[in-house]
Amino acid sequence: MSTLPVRAAMVPVTRQVRAYFAPMNRATGAPTIFDPGKYGAFLLEAPPAPWLDLGWVDNFQRFCTTLTEPLRAGIPGSPTTQFRRSLDARIEFDFREWGKLQMALACGSEHMNVLASDPNANAQPSGGTPLAAVPVLPGSTASQINLGVGAVNAFLPGNIVAVDVDYEQQIGYVGTGISAAYVSDPADVNRDANYVRRVTFNVGRVAQQTVTSLLLAQPLLGGAPLSGASVQQVIAFVDREGGSFFQDWSALFVAEEESGGRVCFHYPWLSPTTAIEMSMPLTPTAQPRAVKAFHREEEIEVTKPISSLALHAAFQAMPHVDENDGQTVVCYRSYFPTAMAGLY
Amino acid sequence: MQFTKDSFYMALLQRLVSLNPLQTVTLDGTTRPAIIVAENELVISAQPVSDAFYIEWGTAQMVQGQVGDRGLMEMECVITYHTFGTVQSGVDRGRALAALDMELLSICEPPRTQKRDYTQSPSADLGTSILWTTPNLGKVVGTDAAKNEGLPRGNEGVRLERSASLKVFFFPEVTFL
Numbered sequence: 027m028s029t030l031p032v033r034a035a036m037v038p039v040t041r042q043v044r045a046y047f048a049p050m051n052r053a054t055g056a057p058t059i060f061d062p063g064k065y066g067a068f069l070l071e072a073p074p075a076p077w078l079d080l081g082w083v084d085n086f087q088r089f090c091t092t093l094t095e096p097l098r099a100g101i102p103g104s105p106t107t108q109f110r111r112s113l114d115a116r117i118e119f120d121f122r123e124w125g126k127l128q129m130a131l132a133c134g135s136e137h138m139n140v141l142a143s144d145p146n147a148n149a150q151p152s153g154g155t156p157l158a159a160v161p162v163l164p165g166s167t168a169s170q171i172n173l174g175v176g177a178v179n180a181f182l183p184g185n186i187v188a189v190d191v192d193y194e195q196q197i198g199y200v201g202t203g204i205s206a207a208y209v210s211d212p213a214d215v216n217r218d219a220n221y222v223r224r225v226t227f228n229v230g231r232v233a234q235q236t237v238t239s240l241l242l243a244q245p246l247l248g249g250a251p252l253s254g255a256s257v258q259q260v261i262a263f264v265d266r267e268g269g270s271f272f273q274d275w276s277a278l279f280v281a282e283e284e285s286g287g288r289v290c291f292h293y294p295w296l297s298p299t300t301a302i303e304m305s306m307p308l309t310p311t312a313q314p315r316a317v318k319a320f321h322r323e324e325e326i327e328v329t330k331p332i333s334s335l336a337l338h339a340a341f342q343a344m345p346h347v348d349e350n351d352g353q354t355v356v357c358y359r360s361y362f363p364t365a366m367a368g369l370y
Numbered sequence: 371m372q373f374t375k376d377s378f379y380m381a382l383l384q385r386l387v388s389l390n391p392l393q394t395v396t397l398d399g400t401t402r403p404a405i406i407v408a409e410n411e412l413v414i415s416a417q418p419v420s421d422a423f424y425i426e427w428g429t430a431q432m433v434q435g436q437v438g439d440r441g442l443m444e445m446e447c448v449i450t451y452h453t454f455g456t457v458q459s460g461v462d463r464g465r466a467l468a469a470l471d472m473e474l475l476s477i478c479e480p481p482r483t484q485k486r487d488y489t490q491s492p493s494a495d496l497g498t499s500i501l502w503t504t505p506n507l508g509k510v511v512g513t514d515a516a517k518n519e520g521l522p523r524g525n526e527g528v529r530l531e532r533s534a535s536l537k538v539f540f541f542p543e544v545t546f547l
Contacts, residue, residue, distance in 0.1 A: 039442065039501065039539070041481070284482050285499040285541065366497030 036368050038289050038361070040281040043086040044070055045119070046077040047131060048276045049227075050295060052205035053198075057294035057346060058276040062360040066290070070280060077278060078247065080131075081123040084336060085324075086279060088291065088357075089116045115343040115356045116299060117279075117291075120324050120336035126229055126263055127247070132322070132337035134298025135269030136207045136225050139188045142259040152264045156220050159256035162189060163238075168245035171230075171257060174238050181240055183232050186260040189251045190226035192219040201226045202255070203248020207271050223258050267322075272297050277341070288362040294346035295356075298339070373485050374445065374500050374540040375427060379407050380493075381483035382423070389476055395422045405477075420529075421466070423474060424450045433539065444537045449474060449505065452531035460528045467530045471507055474534055478505055485540060498541045505534035 048058035058076055065074045073079055091114040096105035121128040130137035141156035148154050160180050163172040171189055173180075181187060190202050195212040199205035206225040215221040228251070230242035240257070277296045281289040301320040320340065325333040343356035363369060383405050386393055395404045397419065398412065404422035418424055428446030436442045451470050455463030482501040486493040512527025 037436075037442065037541075041501070283499075284501040285539075364497065364499070365495060 036286065036363075038281065038286040039284040040289070041284055042082045042084075042282055043119070044280045044282060045080045045083045045121070046073050046278040046280070047080055047127065048076045048078065048278075049204040050274050050276055052208075052274065059294060060276075060278045060290070060292040060358075062290065062292075062358075062362070066288070066360065066362050070282060073278075078127060080121065080125070080128055083119040083279070084122055084326075086119040087117065089118070091115065113345060113354065113356060116341060117293070117296070117343065118338070118340040119279075120338050122326075122334070122336050124335075124337060126227065128337050128339075129263055129265050130227075130273050131275065131298065131341075132339040133265030133267075134273050134300070135266060136271045137273070138224055138264040138266070139186075139226065139229060139260040140262040140264055141188065141220060141224060142261050152266070153224065153261070156223075156258055159192075159220065159223065159258045162251045162255040162257060164253070166239070166251050166255075168250045169230075169242050171240040171242065171251065172238055173240065173257065178235055178238055178240060181232055181235070181257070181259060183234055185232045187230055187232060187240065187242075187257050188223040188226055188260050189228045189230065189246055189255055189257050190222045190248070191252050191255050193217075193221040194219075201248065202228050202252050203246075204228075220258065223256070229260055274344070283362075283364065285364070287364040287367060290358075290360045290362075292358040292360065293341070293343050293356065294358075295344035296341035297344050299342040300340060371430065371443075371445070371540075371542060372489075373487055373496055373543065374538060375407070376488040377483055377485045377500055378447070378502070378538055379405070379425060380486070380488060382425075382477045385477035386423075386473065390473060393421070393473065395419045418450070418452070421453050421470065422451060423470075426450065441542075442539055443542050444539050446535065447502070447538050448533050448535050450531065450533045452529055454529055463528065463530050467510065467532060471532065471534075474505055474507075478502065478536070496543070500538055500540040502538040503536045505536045508533045508535065 050057050060077070068074050071079070093111040093114070094108050095111045096108040098104060099106045121132055126137065126139075138152040140153035143154045144157055147156075160173055160177050163174055166172045171187070193200065193209075193212075193215065195217060197209055197211070199208050200222045201207065202222075204227040206222075206227055209215055209221070218224070226248065228246040228248040230244060230246050232240045233243035234241040274295060274297045277293040279291040279293075281291075283289075301317050321338050324336040324338050326336055327333045345354045345356055347354050383403050386405050387403050393404045394401050395406070396402075397406070404419075405425065406422055407425045409427065426448045428448060430443055430445035433442045433444050451467075451474070453463055453466040453470060454460055455466045481504065482499045485496040485498050485500050487496055509532070511531045513529045513531065
């Protein structure tokens with residue numbers, strides 16, 4: 027043995043992985059970029075905007091299924107060089123905390139806010155005809171929703187509210203700040219003026235009331251309400267097996283540094299996925315491929331018969347062109363050595 | 371290894387001072403934060419003081435599965451505390467013990483701190499962090515009362531004591547060849 031005045035800390039030690047997601051601009055396809063040089067050392071409790079903290083995740087696994095293939099030459103058929111035949115990667119993990127974002131990402135398609143229903147409305151599995159919306163007054167912010175004297179009494183502290191504009195028969199992505207769904211035909215959504223509020227990410231919990239406004243416990247994800255926005259009470263969240271929309275987001279995962287430096291995994295573009303084929307067919311006559319079962323929830327036993335429920339999520343990593351060299355990549359792994367660590 | 375012990379103690383001491391500056395004890399005529407490393411105190415026959423955290427260190431070994439010259443080690447740590455409550459009758463001793471429990475859990479978060487060399491002033495950063503598990507709060511032991519067979523744990527005792535155990539992980543100041 028020998029003694030060193032300072033230990034080289036080259037073994038990253040971590041306890042858990044924390045997930046952060048940021049919306050993509052669905053209209054342009056532009057992701058949210060995590061620049062390690064600008065944001066690398068951020069406090070895990072206070073991620074840089076627009077990254078949203080989705081809490082600790084379990085069973086975080088990164089799968090690389092990128093295939094490389096050698097080019098062979100000569101009589102012995104020795105490899106002379108190789109190339110990447112396909113670029114393919116996915117990740118899987120369990121959200122231990124449930125919320126609007128976690129459910130939407132784990133499910134992968136449109137995520138519905140169940141609006142408080144008119145008692146006389148027909149029953150619908152994602153919520154029937156809702157109670158009338160209350161218009162938002164000018165001057166509102168992402169944390170304070172001005173409704174006016176009297177109107178504010180339609181809500182109580184503790185209520186969940188959806189704050190967004192009416193659906194106006196447009197075709198395209200809907201949802202303030204974050205694209206929550208895509209409408210290709212107004213008839214598909216029954217030309218329902220409440221449709222945007224049924225899917226919007228602009229939801230909040232009423233923490234307090236003033237005479238004229240609602241004060242929210244957390245700011246609206248999509249930012250301040252747009253002109254013409256209204257508020258409706260949300261009773262529950264619903265996701266569905268099926269649907270045509272994909273929740274495409276940018277993602278960042280941080281292996282919390284206990285000792286030895288921070289490791290981050292940045293995926294500029296993740297698209298939700300579920301069951302996967304166990305193996306790729308290598309020939310056109312290959313047998314039907316096995317499909318790995320996909321569990322939507324994982325039960326984590328506390329002690330029998332008590333268990334907690336985790337949301338199982340899986341994503342396909344989609345390509346991104348790195349402007350620094352024009353290479354097409356799907357994820358970035360960054361490492362921030364701790365102070366005085368050896369570098370090799 | 372001593373750097374690990376010192377760093378753990380200093381982290382908890384600073385957090386306790388920040389969390390509850392009134393949580394103090396008087397030892398040898400000196401008033402200080404109520405967290406004490408038993409092996410650093412004078413050897414006297416006095417009883418431990420109440421409402422204070424006593425740190426004791428146990429076995430240390432390499433963590434299984436760690437290889438190479440930068441092996442991670444673990445060391446057992448036991449933190450013991452007791453209370454008589456805050457009133458003469460002692461009827462709030464359970465609440466006082468619960469408050470100590472919460473204080474301990476609070477000062478153990480976040481479960482890591484820089485490893486520093488406190489043998490020099492100012493202390494020197496040793497380049498790594500130490501980390502530890504969440505304290506496992508052991509059973510409550512009640513003493514100083516007639517044993518009540520109907521309450522086998524003795525929680526009716528006027529002196530309630532608990533030991534919390536945890537493991538501290540660290541890179542030693544040694545390169546293993």
